[in-house]
Amino acid sequence: MRGATRTRWAACAVAVALAATACGGGGDDSGGSGADGIVSSSWGDPQNPLEPANTNEVQGGKVLDMVFRGLIRYDPKTGEAQNMLAESIDSSDAQNFTIKLKDGWTFSNGEKVTAKSFVDAWNYGAALKNNQKNAYFFQYIEGYDKVHPESGSASAESLSGLKVVDDLTFTAKLSQKFSLWPDTLGYSAFVPLPKAFYDDHDAWLSKPIGNGPYTIESYAKGSSMNLRKWDDYPGDDKAKNGGVDLKVFTDNNTAYTSLTSGNLDLVDDVPASQLRNVEQDLGDRYINTPAGIIQTLSFPFYDKEWDTDNARKVRQGLSMAINRKQITDQIFQKTRTPASDWTSPVLGEDGGFKEGLCGKECTYNKAEAKKLIDEGGGIPGGQLKISYNADTGSHKEWVDAVCNSINNVMGNNQACVGGAVGTFADFRNQVSTQKMTGPWRAGWQMDYPLIQNFLQPLYYTNAPSNDGKWTNQDFDDLVDKANAETDKAKAITTFQDAEKVLVEQMPSIPLWYQNGSAGYSERVSNVELNPFSVPVYTEITVN
Amino acid sequence: MGRYVARRLLQMLPVIIGTTFLVFALVTAMGGDPVQNLYGERPVPEGIRAALTAQYHLDDPLPIRYGYYLAGLVQGDFGTSLSGSRPISEMIADAWPETLRIAGIAFAFEMVIGVAAGVMAGMRRGKFLDNLVLLSTLTVIAIPIFVLGQVSQIFLGVKAGIFPVSGTNEGFYSYLLPGLVLGSVSLAYIARLARASVAENLRMDYVRTAKAKGLSPSRITGIHVLRNSLIPVVTYLGADLGSLMGGAIVTERIFNIPGVGYNLFKAIQIEDGPALVGFVTLLVVVYVVMALVVDLLYAVLDPRIRYA
Numbered sequence: 001m002r003g004a005t006r007t008r009w010a011a012c013a014v015a016v017a018l019a020a021t022a023c024g025g026g027g028d029d030s031g032g033s034g035a036d037g038i039v040s041s042s043w044g045d046p047q048n049p050l051e052p053a054n055t056n057e058v059q060g061g062k063v064l065d066m067v068f069r070g071l072i073r074y075d076p077k078t079g080e081a082q083n084m085l086a087e088s089i090d091s092s093d094a095q096n097f098t099i100k101l102k103d104g105w106t107f108s109n110g111e112k113v114t115a116k117s118f119v120d121a122w123n124y125g126a127a128l129k130n131n132q133k134n135a136y137f138f139q140y141i142e143g144y145d146k147v148h149p150e151s152g153s154a155s156a157e158s159l160s161g162l163k164v165v166d167d168l169t170f171t172a173k174l175s176q177k178f179s180l181w182p183d184t185l186g187y188s189a190f191v192p193l194p195k196a197f198y199d200d201h202d203a204w205l206s207k208p209i210g211n212g213p214y215t216i217e218s219y220a221k222g223s224s225m226n227l228r229k230w231d232d233y234p235g236d237d238k239a240k241n242g243g244v245d246l247k248v249f250t251d252n253n254t255a256y257t258s259l260t261s262g263n264l265d266l267v268d269d270v271p272a273s274q275l276r277n278v279e280q281d282l283g284d285r286y287i288n289t290p291a292g293i294i295q296t297l298s299f300p301f302y303d304k305e306w307d308t309d310n311a312r313k314v315r316q317g318l319s320m321a322i323n324r325k326q327i328t329d330q331i332f333q334k335t336r337t338p339a340s341d342w343t344s345p346v347l348g349e350d351g352g353f354k355e356g357l358c359g360k361e362c363t364y365n366k367a368e369a370k371k372l373i374d375e376g377g378g379i380p381g382g383q384l385k386i387s388y389n390a391d392t393g394s395h396k397e398w399v400d401a402v403c404n405s406i407n408n409v410m411g412n413n414q415a416c417v418g419g420a421v422g423t424f425a426d427f428r429n430q431v432s433t434q435k436m437t438g439p440w441r442a443g444w445q446m447d448y449p450l451i452q453n454f455l456q457p458l459y460y461t462n463a464p465s466n467d468g469k470w471t472n473q474d475f476d477d478l479v480d481k482a483n484a485e486t487d488k489a490k491a492i493t494t495f496q497d498a499e500k501v502l503v504e505q506m507p508s509i510p511l512w513y514q515n516g517s518a519g520y521s522e523r524v525s526n527v528e529l530n531p532f533s534v535p536v537y538t539e540i541t542v543n
Numbered sequence: 544m545g546r547y548v549a550r551r552l553l554q555m556l557p558v559i560i561g562t563t564f565l566v567f568a569l570v571t572a573m574g575g576d577p578v579q580n581l582y583g584e585r586p587v588p589e590g591i592r593a594a595l596t597a598q599y600h601l602d603d604p605l606p607i608r609y610g611y612y613l614a615g616l617v618q619g620d621f622g623t624s625l626s627g628s629r630p631i632s633e634m635i636a637d638a639w640p641e642t643l644r645i646a647g648i649a650f651a652f653e654m655v656i657g658v659a660a661g662v663m664a665g666m667r668r669g670k671f672l673d674n675l676v677l678l679s680t681l682t683v684i685a686i687p688i689f690v691l692g693q694v695s696q697i698f699l700g701v702k703a704g705i706f707p708v709s710g711t712n713e714g715f716y717s718y719l720l721p722g723l724v725l726g727s728v729s730l731a732y733i734a735r736l737a738r739a740s741v742a743e744n745l746r747m748d749y750v751r752t753a754k755a756k757g758l759s760p761s762r763i764t765g766i767h768v769l770r771n772s773l774i775p776v777v778t779y780l781g782a783d784l785g786s787l788m789g790g791a792i793v794t795e796r797i798f799n800i801p802g803v804g805y806n807l808f809k810a811i812q813i814e815d816g817p818a819l820v821g822f823v824t825l826l827v828v829v830y831v832v833m834a835l836v837v838d839l840l841y842a843v844l845d846p847r848i849r850y851a
Contacts, residue, residue, distance in 0.1 A: 045809065049628055056582065128590045136588060150589050221629060222637055223711070223801040247710060250809055251796045254709050258799070261701035261708045425576045425814060432579070432586060464586045 037242030037542045039524055041266040041535065042255040045222055045248050049205050051197075053125025053132035053189045062534050064188040066227055066244065067210035069235055071099065071118070072186035076539070079292075079346050079449035079531040081183040084235065085113065085192070085211075087168075094179040094486050101168040107194040108215045108230050115170035117192035123147070123158040124198070125189055134189040136464065137447070140181060142173045177484040179491050184448045213239045213538050223248050239538045240526070256519070265524045265542075268535050270517040272394065275333040282519045290337055290345040291516035291533035292446035294454065296508040297386065297402075300436040301470045305380035314379060315506040316361050317372030318439075321409040323364045327401045328512050335517060339510035342502055343454040344446060346531035352451025352492045358503050362510055369409045383414060387440040389427035390420040395441055402511075431467050442467070442508065449531045451495045455479060459507055470507035548839070555831045560613070562827045563820065567609050570816045577601070577625050577816055599625070599817070616824065624810075624818040631821035634806060639825070641711065642802035645794070646787035648722025653730035654780060660730075661737025662772070666764065668742050676738065680731035692724045692797040709799035721798040725791050729783045736779055740772040747771075774844055781837030788833075789826040 046060030052068060055061055071086035083089070087100040105113040124130055126138035128148045135148050142161030147154050161173035174181060184190075192211065197204045207216050213235065214227040228243035247264065249255040252271040258264040260281050270278055270286065278286045299315060301307045306315075324338035337345070341357035360368070373379065386403060388395035396418060403416035410416075419438070421427040431440055444465070446453045456479050457463050461471040475498050482494035502508075516533025523543055528536050578587055578595050595601070600608045615622055621631035664676040683691070699720060700708035706720040707713045744750065745768060753763045792804040799805075803822055810818040841848045 047813070128594075131591050131594050133582065133591070135591070148588070148590060151593075220637070222634060222806070247799075248801065249709075249799050250805055250812075251799070254797055254799045257696060257701060258709045261704070263708045263710070423573075423814070425579055428579050429576050 038245055039241050039243070039265045039537065039540050039542060040245045040247060040263075041537070042249050042252070042259075042264060042268060043225070043246035048133060050208050051132065051205070052121070052191045052193065053130075053134045053137070055188060056133045058532065058534060061188055061532065062537075063208075063216075063225065063227075063246070064191070064210075065212075065530075065534055066214040066537055067208055067212045067216060068188060068191040069105075069210075069212045070186060070188070070191040071101075072182065072190075073237075074186045074449055074531060076528060076530040076536040078348055079351060080348070081186055081449075084186075086182075086185075089182040089185070091179075091182075091486070094177040094181075094484055095174050097172045097174070097182065098165075099170050099172065103168060105211060105234050106232075107192075107209055107211045108232075109194060109196060109209050111194045111196075112167075113192050113211055114167045115164045116167075117194065118190075119162045119164050119170055120198070121191065121193035122162060124193065126159055127157070128154045132189075134187075137184070137187060137189040140174045140176065140178050142175045144175065177480075179483060179486050180450055180452055180488065183450050184453075187448050213237060214244065217243070237538050240541050241524075241537075242542070244537050244540075259519055259521060262521055262523070265521045266518065266527060266535060266540070267520070268516070268518040268529070268533070270519050272333075272335075275335065278519065285520050285522070285527075287518040287520075287527065287529055288335060288515050289529055290513050291529070292344045292346045292449060292531050293514035293533075294339060294342065294344055294444055295336070295511045295514060296339075296342075296442050296444070297439040297511060298431075298442040298468045298508045299439050299470075300434065301468050301507070302434050303380075303437055310376040311380055312505060313372045313376030315509065317369045317374075317376065318379075318384070318406060319358075319361055319506060319509040320363065320365045320369035320372065321406045322402055322509070322511070323405045324362075324512060325364070327398055327405070331398050331401050332512070335515045336512035337515065339512050342499055342508075342510050343451050344449075344513050346446075347449055347451055347454075350489075350492075351449060352454075352495055354496060354499075357496065357499060358510060361503050361506065364405075366409050370411075373410065379415060381437070384416040385419040385438040386416065387419040387421055387427065387430070387436060387438065389422075389424040391423045396420065399441065434467075434469065439509075443514070446531075451492055451499075452479075452483070455495060455498055455502075456483075459502065468507060470505075472501060472505055472507075475501040475505075544842075548835070551835050551838070555835075558831055559824075559827055563613070563616070563824050564609055566823045566827075567612060567820050568605060570819050571605055571608070573814065573816075577814055612820070621821040621824070622817045624821075625813075625815045631818055634818065635803075635821065635825055638801060638803045638806045638822075641800050642788060642791075642795070642804065644715075644718045645722045645725055645791070645800060645802065646784070648718055649726030649729070649787055650780075650784055652723055652726040653733055653783070657730040657733030658737050658773075658776060661734040661776075662741050662764075662769065664734065665738040665741025665745070665772070673738070676734055680734050683727050683731040688724065688728060688791075689793045689797065691727060692721075692794050695720060695724055696797060709797075711800055717798075718800070721791075721794050721800055724798075725787065725794045729779075729787075733776060733779060733783075737772065737776050740775050741768060744768045744772045770844060774841065777840050777844060778837055781833050781840065785830040785833035788829050 044059040046055065047057050048054045048060060050060055050063060052064055055064055069084050071084060072081045073084040075082055085101055085105055087102045089097055089099050091097045101115060107113060122138055125132045126135050126144055126147050138144055138159065141159045143156060143159040146156035147159055162170060164170045194209055196209055207219055213230060213233045215230045217226040217228045219225045225246045229239040252269050253273065255264060255267045256271055256274050259267045299306050305311060328334060328336040328338055340362050341354050343353045345353050347353040384406065386399050388399050390396060399418040403418055406416040407413050421430060430436060444454065444458060457465045459466060459470060459475060460479055461476050478494055478498035482491045482498065485491035485494055516529045518527060518529055518535060520527045524540050525543055526539050526541050528539060530536050578592050600611050612622065619632065621635065624631055624634060660676050664673040667673050696708060700706045707717045711717045750763060750768060753767055789803060792808050795802045795804040796808055807822050810822065
């Protein structure tokens with residue numbers, strides 16, 4: 001293909017200088033990736049080495065999802081947790097779990113996957129000395145505070161709650177009751193690791209070995225990774241293509257241009273500036289589906305003015321003063337969906353998502369909004385300043401729109417203004433050191449598709465991501481109760497009861513659910529995004 | 544000559560130390576929290592924060608941190624990038640060859656075409672060719688490089704399919720369009736510089752003398768005029784080669800070439816201080832060395848210039 005274009009180039013070389021476009025001549029330049037059955041896909045450089053317990057962002061997560069399989073796998077369509085390597089995960093008290101593995105699984109280097117492969121990997125991930133960013137995933141296992149203390153050095157080498165029973169069985173004891181714990185095990189931090197990971201760590205990092213449907217053929221750090229189908233993969237979700245070539249792009253516009261020219265098969269981040277062209281360029285080869293991300297406005301409860309019953313009314317009023325639909329349609333071109341609860345549609349009805357749970361408190365209502373804000377004594381300090389970071393994510397546009405909406409309701413052009421903070425780092429620093437005096441934009445991306453993950457880390461007293469330091473006994477009690485509930489359906493309704501406390505107290509205002517977007521070339525089909533907005537690579541077929 | 548070179552090399556030391564210190568101080572002054580950056584919106588566990596802070600000496604005062612950096616640098620250790628924990632020397636080793644390929648193409652393009660166009664225009668001042676060169680170079684200079692890059696990418700890459708759109712998987716051919724785009728602006732400057740210089744030298748007394756002596760016109764232009772006219776051009780080319788080898792943030796980004804500029808951009812984006820300082824240090828060294836090479840070339844071109 002390229003040969004043909006090159007001769008044309010030679011013939012046109014002179015003409016190019018005069019009229020560049022004259023040399024097109026119906027260039028059918030599809031599929032620049034070359035080899036048969038290989039999908040080429042855009043990628044970002046992973047921020048961390050590709051250790052499973054150290055990868056906390058989506059780009060590294062993509063690779064782990066192809067190269068590893070854990071005990072549980074979330075169904076790419078429904079997000080439901082299903083057994084993968086686990087034969088069963090049983091518990092009678094929601095605290096002591098017995099995990100049995102399926103026989104017949106191996107790593108791609110032939111090593112058998114045993115109970116020890118899991119226990120050693122989890123101990124590695126939890127140990128303070130290994131600096132693993134996802135160590136907090138192991139926090140529910142007994143002994144975590146010994147291997148990963150808040151401060152000081154570790155007083156134990158391994159998690160006391162994990163015990164290998166035999167080759168295919170191990171037990172886990174948690175430090176508290178947590179009935180939905182097995183459902184968290186689908187996260188990549190919980191995958192098993194082969195001996196090679198510990199024996200020659202550097203070699204493993206330059207070419208990770210796992211037990212998933214793909215193996216890594218080559219990895220050029222910073223620019224590309226070629227993955228190939230593992231023919232002997234024992235699972236039933238074998239790759240339906242020959243492999244995937246991931247190519248790093250620093251500019252998602254370039255990636256998009258490469259896609260439209262046929263040099264790339266799949267882009268999983270369509271730039272905002274191209275949203276207007278996407279229908280024309282891609283037609284039905286554009287995907288825009290909800291992701292497990294919710295955007296909210298959080299409030300500082302360490303500030304006395306916001307921690308009163310009057311302020312509660314003001315927060316509810318503010319929530320009703322925001323015209324979510326108009327903003328998601330006009331500013332975001334429908335790549336966000338107005339939020340009506342504090343979770344995400346990817347959980348599904350069975351998983352705890354409940355459309356409209358927030359009710360009228362999250363519905364635009366000009367008159368009621370003004371009434372509530374006035375009843376609460378007006379906005380504390382007289383003016384609402386919504387903080388955001390100005391360097392990434394183009395938050396200014398929507399913050400201004402939200403303020404506009406509030407100002408309209410209040411009939412005052414200065415009722416709400418945006419407060420830009422120069423860099424994300426500075427912004428996060430102000431949030432985490434409790435320097436805020438008004439609301440700030442907050443986003444939460446789920447770790448695993450569980451309602452618990454949208455509530456407990458954010459609103460439980462002193463939870464790690466409870467940046468506003470909100471505290472409410474009713475909420476905490478309901479979360480504890482839900483965690484102790486052995487029946488899954490009951491646990492979820494109890495979590496929803498806890499969520500109803502949020503409607504009354506409005507510790508944060510839900511804004512919208514973020515969507516994941518992707519576009520693909522005519523060369524491939526069957527492209528879908530999983531609940532984490534990562535393409536389901538194994539299902540992609542090459543035409 | 545040898546002593547001059549030795550002296551110049553020694554002079555480089557304070558320059559390199561001074562500039563790297565400035566860059567280091569500026570990156571530090573950007574503030575922010577590099578550890579938090581690695582975690583996005585999530586809280587950083589205290590234990591890990593302490594470990595990373597100790598590893599990168601984030602708590603020490605600036606001079607001490609710079610001291611650690613310099614000590615590593617002397618041993619050829621550029622440090623480790625915050626993101627991905629890669630040795631920066633390894634990143635440079637991967638990125639530089641990419642940049643050198645585009646720089647080579649750009650340099651050859653601007654030197655050959657630029658000098659030729661400039662000399663021809665200078666010889667035929669006021670004629671059609673001269674006007675054509677003036678007009679076309681003015682156009683190229685007036686267009687910002689990101690426009691030039693994206694327009695040529697869309698028309699020559701996407702629409703016409705003549706060039707690869709992005710990436711480096713088609714060998715030399717992948718680097719051709721980025722190289723031409725990168726070289727085009729300098730080409731315009733070189734053509735204008737060469738034209739002015741040739742036109743000026745043609746009016747010099749020595750040219751009249753040579754003509755009076757009955758030298759052939761080709762010898763007059765080929766040896767006397769050209770040699771004298773090239774001095775400003777060589778200065779410009781030298782400085783330009785320095786900046787070309789330092790990578791092109793815009794061009795490399797548009798064409799997705801994982802070179803020095805691309806890595807610089809990435810480092811700025813995620814506030815990866817160590818990587819940023821490492822790459823800029825490389826740029827400083829390249830510039831300083833190129834400046835020396837240019838100065839030495841003067842003596843070759845103009846025998847009146849002597850170094851001692």
